């Protein structure tokens with residue numbers, strides 16, 4: 001007898017008998033062995049700074065978000081977390097801090113990737129960790145843009161990151177990459193392997209080359225011996241025949257990057273199956289894990305989920321979370337795919353199926369996707385045309401699975417008709433398997449999981465607080481951060497900013513740390529040497545910004561600036577327009593420009609009394625087309641600026657790389673009267689961190 005579920009109501013399953021003639025048939029059988037080992041589904045934090053705002057969320061919502069990403073049998077239940085090894089340079093949405101800004105120091109407390117890796121491990125001790133650099137601090141290249149100029153030095157720098165993870169955070173780094181989407185130096189690859197072995201990190205596997213299936217990497221046996229995984233980016237579910245024969249694990253080590261609506265979900269569901277079915281890739285990793293960067297920066301919502309409002313606590317669990325769950329909740333790293341034709345293949349009417357089994361062959365998971373062409377393109381590469389149609393299929397279980405009597409069914413239905421709403425990862429109960437046979441209806445734009453694993457859960461928390469605009473006034477004195485922290489609410493676009501303690505009345509301040517141009521990932525960042533750290537909303541109009549600033553006495557920048565109505569970040573930071581108020585304290589000079597490079601000067605002057613070489617208090621106010629600037633409460637300019645941007649971010653930075661300190665950073669709404677009274681404060685408590693005050697309003 002053959003049976004088919006018909007979904008009459010959302011949760012009601014009815015089984016009807018069907019004539020077998022209209023059925024396609026698929027055999028699931030392990031008696032002729034298995035296919036490749038499954039290495040897990042992952043998310044990529046960084047590349048860059050895509051998780052930036054997450055750490056600043058209120059603890060309750062932050063824990064919920066982390067559960068949706070990492071908690072087993074709950075949400076995406078990710079099996080790999082890939083992170084950026086910060087290189088002090090812009091890589092798409094912000095810079096991430098290096099563990100060695102300069103060769104004479106090392107620090108493993110910067111940024112948020114350490115924190116994120118620990119939160120992931122806390123939820124899933126089995127999760128694998130993978131580090132990859134996008135950029136490097138300038139000293140690695142001895143002033144050039146070539147990180148391989150001294151390969152031993154680079155290998156040592158990467159080893160230190162792996163060792164810092166272990167020693168400071170008890171994190172084992174399972175995989176390490178070479179240089180994201182850039183030249184892979186095979187001599188360096190071999191030296192990195194030797195260095196890690198010499199230091200006892202045999203267990204850390206090398207992924208090459210995080211770009212494409214590079215013949216230079218795959219064609220030389222001494223190179224092939226040095227790495228464990230061949231990782232390609234955006235392979236479009238295809239890998240060349242020659243690399244399939246290489247005897248190495250093949251991964252799609254960066255993929256997805258697609259807007260996270262249901263088409264993004266369709267993309268993700270399709271490639272999770274087809275990267276193996278077609279390309280024999282045993283892991284797929286999404287860039288990016290979570291959209292936790294300011295709206296208005298590039299690559300809006302190309303993320304598994306969205307959480308970019310730490311001030312309100314609002315977040316949104318998007319469809320790719322549930323597409324991940326279809327595989328991750330019913331498999332583990334170390335399971336095996338079944339052979340092609342015996343559990344893996346294309347569906348007769350379009351779409352694909354993959355089957356995986358546990359090492360003891362007791363458990364079986366079958367994931368079926370039938371994504372239509374127009375509802376599942378990823379951002380790249382172009383998706384060749386194909387057609388899909390509904391089909392009823394009989395699945396025949398043989399080998400170790402012949403005795404299975406029931407399978408749990410989980411279903412997602414993506415609906416694109418206006419007014420129809422999609423359903424994600426619904427628990428459809430279990431279906432009987434009779435004489436090894438089960439029949440299922442596979443609809444277009446659906447994902448089905450059939451599994452012996454009973455622990456699937458559509459994890460749910462109460463709705464988060466509603467979205468809200470970034471609140472003003474904003475005030476930050478950096479006192480509550482641990483040393484070396486990167487302040488939660490500021491998003492560095494160029495340069496890197498750490499909390500340091502200068503003592504005295506200023507106490508903890510935020511210091512720009514980069515002293516020379518980094519080895520870039522975005523080539524555009526080489527067009528200028530300013531640093532920039534953004535805050536707030538991409539469409540703030542009338543604001544007043546105040547900050548205390550001091551350039552470093554040794555290795556200092558020349559000037560510092562505050563800016564309003566800044567319209568660009570990411571790799572395009574160099575063309576940012578807005579209103580930028582610079583001072584050059586050692587020369588007592590000020591300057592107002594409409595571009596970050598200070599080329600289009602609106603006014604400038606020299607004020608020996610107003611501008612001092614020690615701390616200066618800057619105020620920049622914009623209201624409509626009127627801009628006013630003062631230093632130490634002495635007005636330097638007040639003028640009309642007819643062609644300025646109508647709105648944008650607030651920011652601060654330095655004119656060139658070099659140390660500069662910032663404190664008591666305050667943003668008010670310049671069109672309303674100032675708020676007075678007690679600060680309205682949100683506290684985020686960390687077990688292993690002192691109390692951190694992230695978003696608060698001033699006295």
Ligand SMILES: *[C@@H]1O[C@H](CO)[C@@H](O)[C@H](O)[C@H]1NC(C)=O
Nearest residue numbers: 140141142143144149150153
């Ligand atoms: C770095 O470059 C300078 C010249 O710019 C050279 O004198 C020096 O030897 C180089 N250092 C290393 C370690 O390569």
Ligand SMILES: *[C@@H]1O[C@H](CO)[C@@H](O)[C@H](O)[C@H]1NC(C)=O
Nearest residue numbers: 004016018022390391392441
């Ligand atoms: C699948 O079976 C159902 C129930 O008999 C039937 O209504 C439907 O038309 C079938 N679909 C296809 C594509 O054959």
Ligand SMILES: *[C@@H]1O[C@H](CO)[C@@H](O)[C@H](O)[C@H]1NC(C)=O
Nearest residue numbers: 143515516517526527528529
């Ligand atoms: C940036 O600084 C480097 C080294 O200090 C210098 O070689 C380069 O010309 C500078 N770039 C620009 C655009 O000024």
Ligand SMILES: *[C@@H]1O[C@H](CO)[C@@H](O)[C@H](O)[C@H]1NC(C)=O
Nearest residue numbers: 295469537538539540541647
């Ligand atoms: C600013 O952007 C937010 C978020 O998109 C939007 O809700 C708000 O209306 C915008 N405000 C202005 C003044 O454009």
Ligand SMILES: *[C@@H]1O[C@H](CO)[C@@H](O)[C@H](O)[C@H]1NC(C)=O
Nearest residue numbers: 472540541542543669671672
């Ligand atoms: C300032 O306040 C006014 C009046 O409440 C409001 O319309 C405007 O959006 C606010 N501007 C900012 C930048 O918050």
Ligand SMILES: *[C@@H]1O[C@H](CO)[C@@H](O)[C@H](O)[C@H]1NC(C)=O
Nearest residue numbers: 102104515553554555556659
């Ligand atoms: C300034 O930079 C030089 C190298 O250019 C370094 O030797 C020195 O230690 C630095 N001083 C400080 C205070 O960072």
